Amino acid sequence: MDRDLSDEDSVADLSFEADSPPAPPAELLDRLPSYDWLLQGGGRQIFFPPLEAPGRPLDQRCWSSFMDLSRVPTVTEEVAREALLSFVSSKCCYGSAAAGDLVIQELKQQTLCRYRLETFSESRISEWTFQPFTNQSVDGPQRGTSPRLWDIRVQVPPMFHEDTRKFQVPHSSVVKECHKCHGRGRYKCSGCHGAGMVRCSSCSGAKRKAKQSRRCQMCSGSGRRRCSTCSGRGNKTCATCKGEKKLLHFIQLVIMWKNSLFEFVSEHRLNCPGELLAKAKGESLFKDENTMVYPIVDFPLREISLASQRGIAEHSAALASRARVLQQRQTIELIPLTEVHYWYQGQTYVYYIYGTDHRVYVVDYPERYCCGCTII
Numbered sequence: 001m002d003r004d005l006s007d008e009d010s011v012a013d014l015s016f017e018a019d020s021p022p023a024p025p026a027e028l029l030d031r032l033p034s035y036d037w038l039l040q041g042g043g044r045q046i047f048f049p050p051l052e053a054p055g056r057p058l059d060q061r062c063w064s065s066f067m068d069l070s071r072v073p074t075v076t077e078e079v080a081r082e083a084l085l086s087f088v089s090s091k092c093c094y095g096s097a098a099a100g101d102l103v104i105q106e107l108k109q110q111t112l113c114r115y116r117l118e119t120f121s122e123s124r125i126s127e128w129t130f131q132p133f134t135n136q137s138v139d140g141p142q143r144g145t146s147p148r149l150w151d152i153r154v155q156v157p158p159m160f161h162e163d164t165r166k167f168q169v170p171h172s173s174v175v176k177e178c179h180k181c182h183g184r185g186r187y188k189c190s191g192c193h194g195a196g197m198v199r200c201s202s203c204s205g206a207k208r209k210a211k212q213s214r215r216c217q218m219c220s221g222s223g224r225r226r227c228s229t230c231s232g233r234g235n236k237t238c239a240t241c242k243g244e245k246k247l248l249h250f251i252q253l254v255i256m257w258k259n260s261l262f263e264f265v266s267e268h269r270l271n272c273p274g275e276l277l278a279k280a281k282g283e284s285l286f287k288d289e290n291t292m293v294y295p296i297v298d299f300p301l302r303e304i305s306l307a308s309q310r311g312i313a314e315h316s317a318a319l320a321s322r323a324r325v326l327q328q329r330q331t332i333e334l335i336p337l338t339e340v341h342y343w344y345q346g347q348t349y350v351y352y353i354y355g356t357d358h359r360v361y362v363v364d365y366p367e368r369y370c371c372g373c374t375i376i
Contacts, residue, residue, distance in 0.1 A: 121323035
């Protein structure tokens with residue numbers, strides 16, 4: 001069960017803070033018994049959530065009622081020509097004459113099935129981080145024991161929307177002297193080694209340029225110039241503690257919500273790139289959503305059933321040891337695909353129309369231009 005946090009235990013949302021610099025050497029941080037268990041090894045630890053019970057198996061379905069291909073409209077010659085004209089008009093280097101005058105010779109149509117599995121998961125990582133200490137309230141171990149990371153309840157983003165957020169773990173704070181400047185708030189400038197002045201780059205410190213009798217104008221004949229790195233002060237404000245001399249160290253919880261995707265398109269005889277079909281808009285045939293879904297086992301196309309089993313197995317193996325699955329969704333869509341053979345000026349060409357929104361993929365359009373010159 002998630003632990004409800006009171007106002008005293010509220011989690012500080014660090015998602016909008018600038019990235020903190022790396023933590024100091026581990027030996028500078030005391031081993032505090034109240035949260036020793038939060039960090040192991042190199043001070044960064046992934047925590048594994050409890051296993052979730054899978055959803056119920058799918059009931060046996062009568063797929064014949066689902067496999068009604070008439071729900072996908074047939075592409076006619078008129079639709080094929082309009083689709084190409086629309087595609088050509090969106091391309092600055094394509095002429096419209098060929099699309100208007102071509103003669104369609106053959107339409108080869110096929111309806112494909114696309115299986116898609118989405119797995120929305122949450123993983124949690126703890127790590128030391130710090131920020132300048134400006135006398136703010138310190139929520140340390142004296143105020144209680146830090147909650148276990150999976151007991152910290154946070155607002156989950158909408159399902160299947162990726163996000164990453166950072167939170168300060170309650171009661172994990174400790175104030176330490178800045179390890180960069182050793183509590184001074186400033187450190188010696190590396191450009192001038194604290195002198196505030198550096199050798200003039202124009203005359204190389206000789207006060208005069210080579211083969212010239214008059215003094216160097218850049219340094220007024222002194223041979224040295226004010227250090228540009230520290231503006232002549234000889235030291236710089238510590239960038240780690242911002243001059244505050246102390247740092248507030250705490251354990252940061254990083255929560256990552258990821259949406260893993262598995263896609264498969266059924267085999268087809270037409271020569272249209274698979275990556276286009278994977279992203280094409282389709283007609284929804286089947287949708288199953290649960291905490292964990294079961295594989296489809298009785299679909300008429302065996303390759304879809306095998307894809308479902310393979311996708312679920314791959315996601316389970318990839319996420320089992322590093323994340324908690326919050327929701328899974330599997331869908332099957334019908335993807336129409338038409339191969340259009342047409343004749344233009346004595347030659348035969350091919351283009352493809354795919355998806356329910358009639359996207360076009362052109363193999364070799366006869367009227368293409370580049371910088372005003374026809375490509376032959």
